[in-house]
Amino acid sequence: MFDNNSLQENVKGQIMNRESYASAASAARSGQILDHCTDCGRCLQECGFLRRYGSPLQLAGRFMEQLGTARLAYQCSLCGLCTAVCPLELDPCGMLLEQRVMVSARGQGRWFRHLPLRWYEGCGSSALFSWYGLPEGCTTVFFPGCSLAGSLPERVVDIFQQLGSRIPSLGLVLDCCHKLSHDLGEEQAARAHCHQMLAELAARGVERLLVNCPSCLGLLSAEDAGLSIGTVYEEFAADPGWPEQRCHQGLVTVHDPCSVRTAVPLQRSVRTLLARLGLQIEEMEHHGATTLCCGEGGGVGLINRELALEWAQRRHQEAAGRRIVTYCAGCTSFLSPLGPVSHLIELLFAPAPVLEGEVSRQGPSRTYLNRLALKRRLKLLFEDGVQGRRGPGGRLCWSRSR
Ligand code: SF4
Numbered sequence: 001m002f003d004n005n006s007l008q009e010n011v012k013g014q015i016m017n018r019e020s021y022a023s024a025a026s027a028a029r030s031g032q033i034l035d036h037c038t039d040c041g042r043c044l045q046e047c048g049f050l051r052r053y054g055s056p057l058q059l060a061g062r063f064m065e066q067l068g069t070a071r072l073a074y075q076c077s078l079c080g081l082c083t084a085v086c087p088l089e090l091d092p093c094g095m096l097l098e099q100r101v102m103v104s105a106r107g108q109g110r111w112f113r114h115l116p117l118r119w120y121e122g123c124g125s126s127a128l129f130s131w132y133g134l135p136e137g138c139t140t141v142f143f144p145g146c147s148l149a150g151s152l153p154e155r156v157v158d159i160f161q162q163l164g165s166r167i168p169s170l171g172l173v174l175d176c177c178h179k180l181s182h183d184l185g186e187e188q189a190a191r192a193h194c195h196q197m198l199a200e201l202a203a204r205g206v207e208r209l210l211v212n213c214p215s216c217l218g219l220l221s222a223e224d225a226g227l228s229i230g231t232v233y234e235e236f237a238a239d240p241g242w243p244e245q246r247c248h249q250g251l252v253t254v255h256d257p258c259s260v261r262t263a264v265p266l267q268r269s270v271r272t273l274l275a276r277l278g279l280q281i282e283e284m285e286h287h288g289a290t291t292l293c294c295g296e297g298g299g300v301g302l303i304n305r306e307l308a309l310e311w312a313q314r315r316h317q318e319a320a321g322r323r324i325v326t327y328c329a330g331c332t333s334f335l336s337p338l339g340p341v342s343h344l345i346e347l348l349f350a351p352a353p354v355l356e357g358e359v360s361r362q363g364p365s366r367t368y369l370n371r372l373a374l375k376r377r378l379k380l381l382f383e384d385g386v387q388g389r390r391g392p393g394g395r396l397c398w399s400r401s402r
């Protein structure tokens, strides 16, 4: 029988003999795993990355030694499934993010392969792509995020108009939450970016931000800047008379994005809206708190494509041919090549063509053009109030419209 205590002592003993342990003492989450993980194997059952590279206890030992691990943490998708299933409530996912932060702090986290992500995020927060529109008396703002604006710009307009019919003086912010650089290890800079954005909105009277992107939700809700953060799905689900089109037949299954695996009210709202359309929902084995990564998480696909695709294949195996409905534009685009997948927003605003399979996906370059065209179109809807955009150094520059 395998002796867990011996492995733990063995790993610890090797580290204690190394001078590098002292310099790695800030690795609190690795230390927690090292002290408490029993190597029970529960998280390994769920994760191909751990099965390939070692249990959290073994990884903690390697991280503490800082030997040849710079690339390792970038192959974990930061999905949090290991943390969700750990019977001891340990946080291996947090340890892997911590490693990215440490690698980044040592100046070793700038991978050439991550350039597309950095470019994408840089554009989102540039003067060219960003825009803030706050009409007179605005207390609620819609924040569509980059992905939906690029992939389904028409639907962003639909959401804005639908919300605008219920919320007077609705504002709009086109900007990036910086989830990508957060996950690449620049956690503090990403959080500072979010905090600045929220604080500037709060200073102009905004009390509530409505997002549609699960990644934006996770990052923005972590900041305490005096605003409440909600989702468009919860807002829509609170109206029992919407959506009006209720007669669509069909069987679907729901992929909860891993970044919102603990957001139970959001998950319920999504199912409420699908049921109101008349669709029947069959749950997959992994949903809600134990949902799977779609494969896109943590930018793994740029470092280890095979591992990323394993997640997507596993998701489709569980779906077993049923149409997957999700509420993340990133999950939609990553899962779509392997089977029928729809974004919930597509279904809510145009159910018939989606269920008949008439929706085509757009290439990545097209998404940039879409975002620019969307910005131009949405700006025309604002006649008065305050406008803002990103200036040099990411500073927000404000002006009065009329
Ligand atoms: S966060 Fe996800 S990919 Fe990373 S180790 Fe945990 S389960 Fe595996």
Ligand code: SF4
Pocket (backbone or CB within 6 Å): 036, 037, 038, 039, 040, 041, 042, 043, 044, 055, 056, 057, 082, 085, 086, 087, 088, 089, 090, 092
């Ligand atoms: S599930 Fe928890 S205790 Fe078990 S191996 Fe994973 S981290 Fe360790």
